[in-house]
Amino acid sequence: DSGVTQTPKHLITATGQRVTLRCSPRSGDLSVYWYQQSLDQGLQFLIQYYNGEERAKGNILERFSAQQFPDLHSELNLSSLELGDSALYFCASSVVSWPNTEAFFGQGTRLTVV
């Protein structure tokens, strides 16, 4: 158990809908990262927050947004969902920002868009 909690574990929704994925980082970790893992693309970095502020942005679509709240938990919002958004979404956390600090991954949320 990495100490990073993601909910829900599984999510099935229809195209065009909007969902929110939640991540609770390890106690004391200030940095949260979101990743998408699909079968054809592998792991892709989406976005990083550090102590409530956006720190780095990767290949995140405009239909996706995220935020980190004062209690340091984070949410990833996915809207206007398409079939291609079906993937595993991982959250990771670290004490400080990359690059050389250990990041711990949650168990992921498996999103299926039908």
Added chain:
Amino acid sequence: KNQVEQSPQSLIILEGKNCTLQCNYTVSPFSNLRWYKQDTGRGPVSLTIMTFSENTKSNGRYTATLDADTKQSSLHITASQLSDSASYICVVSAGASGGSYIPTFGRGTSLIVHP
């Protein structure tokens, strides 16, 4: 464009044997290189982290090497065990503006260890 290529795509070995996984990258400016182990359906777990100045790092039966000149890394697994069956992912981070770092992930090598 930053890229990380891993080989082989998949590998099957017998328990107790050694194996070596490869990672080639074109990431700039280089910040660090990590190897992760990912069991099916679970989050990746870090094995090693190496910066530009490090060329070898070990974690138990896992030894990673880095050649920053040729932009290659390898992960050597010694005396493999059934529990080593997993996907091994190479991740290279590049420095970005504002002190941030952007990781680029390889597609991974799927390792299966047979008894």
